[in-house]
Amino acid sequence: MLEQIARVLLWLSVGEIAARSGLWPLPAPVTGLILLYAELAVRGRLPDDLGILADRLLQFLGMLFVPAGVGVIAYLDVFKTEATPILAAVIGGTAITLFVTMVVVNLLGRTIAKSREPGSECVEGAERDVNA
Amino acid sequence: MSTLDLTSLTWISLADQPILETGATVFAFLAATRISRLGGNHPLLNPTLLAIILISLGLEATHIPYKTYLRGADPINFMLGPAVVLLAVPLFRQRTVIRASARLIAVGLGVGLPVGVLSAVGIAWTMGASSQTILSLAPKSVTAGIAVGISEQIGGLQTLTIVLVIMTGITGAVLGPLVARLARVDDPRVVGLTMGIASHGIGTARALQISEVAGAFSGLGMGLNGVLTAILLPLIFRLF
Structure with missing residues (x-):
């Protein structure tokens, strides 16, 4: 288990060095995520302990945002003065995103389902074999 | 003393x-x-x-x-940093699903990511919000751990972003199934993927209640949208 914690901290540290260099635009944890994924893809398998570590920690992911989220009380003024644009952007923007994305992707999903039957299914099967 | x-x-x-x-x-x-x-x-x-x-x-x-x-x-x-790194694990577990539905997922991200950012930024800008609020709003659809990093990079307020992210997640979780019915979309892959892209983990939790397939696609949408937005937003904002 300690090995897996070290692995996570290692990729996180690489991400932090990259972020601090000022040449790399990604936040350190995102770089760490990409590097860990790349490592797993190269290995082709997930170490058991790493899976357990991820499941345990991600189970209470929601708790980890609480300290930073409480900081909003320091910005209550911003919220009060800009409540209308904020609520409109959050609720309106999310509704628009849901609607447009669902309609477009659903249209594509239907065309794929109609056009693919034998041909592309084959290609997908091949990809799956390579992956296994 | x-x-x-x-x-x-x-x-x-x-x-x-x-x-x-x-x-x-x-x-x-x-x-x-x-x-x-x-x-x-x-x-x-x-x-x-x-x-x-x-x-x-x-x-x-x-x-x-x-x-x-x-x-x-x-x-x-x-613990937030290591937790975000560990999001690679569920993504890796879904790698066969990603390959099998690559086109669907690519289109979902190609539409959902820009529409998500632009609709929020556009509405806030039109209604006269401050630039700090607009910048804090830009990553609102991204899972909080990643959104905080993006917000910091582009000059938003981290704490404001977190609350906006949670509000977005709740909005997406409540509206997702309603919009699906309104748009007559019943493919669980499409509903899940969209809810993950538009409303990250909170939307994913709701999608899981619809079906396992919807949940898996939602988790995927969340993860890929998070990583892609983190790559694209700071680059775009650097140009301005």
Whole structure:
């Protein structure tokens, strides 16, 4: 288990060095995520302990945002003065995103389902074999 | 230092013990989880939001400044980075699904990512929001751990972003199934993927209640949208 914690901290540290260099635009944890994924893809398998570590920690992911989220009380003024644009952007923007994305992707999903039957299914099967 | 300062010094050293704030946060989140479960896990009863409210009320009542609390709760903050790195694990587990539905997912991201950012930024800008608020809004559809990093990079307020992200998640979780019905979309892959792209983990939790397929696609949408937005937004904002 300690090995897996070290692995996570290692990729996180690489991400932090990259972020601090000022040449790399990604936040350190995102770089760490990409590097860990790349490592797993190269290995082709997930170490058991790493899976357990991820499941345990991600189970209470929601708790980890609480300290930073409480900081909003320091910005209550911003919220009060800009409540209308904020609520409109959050609720309106999310509704628009849901609607447009669902309609477009659903249209594509239907065309794929109609056009693919034998041909592309084959290609997908091949990809799956390579992956296994 | 005079002896008169002794009492305040003792108080400060006590307040500096990180156990108090960390413990209070864990207890608040546990209580919030219980409340949420009692309410049938309704999206409006989001445990993170409830815990934030509980802690805020606690700080108001005890007159503990936010900075003191944040220093004490640092161990919890620290775990956020490793947790985001570990999001690679569920993504890796879904790699066969990603390959099998690559085109669907690519189109979902190609539409959902820009529409998500532009609709929020556009509405806020039209209605005269401050630039700081607009920048904090830009990563609102991204899972909080990543959104915070993006917000910092492009000049938004991290704490504002977190609350906006949670509000977005709740909105998406409530509206997702309604919009699906309105748009006559019943493919669980499409509904899940869209909810993950538009409303990250909170939307994903709701999608999981629809079906396992919807949940898996939602998790995928969340993860890929998070990574891609983190790559694209700072690059785009650098151009301006």
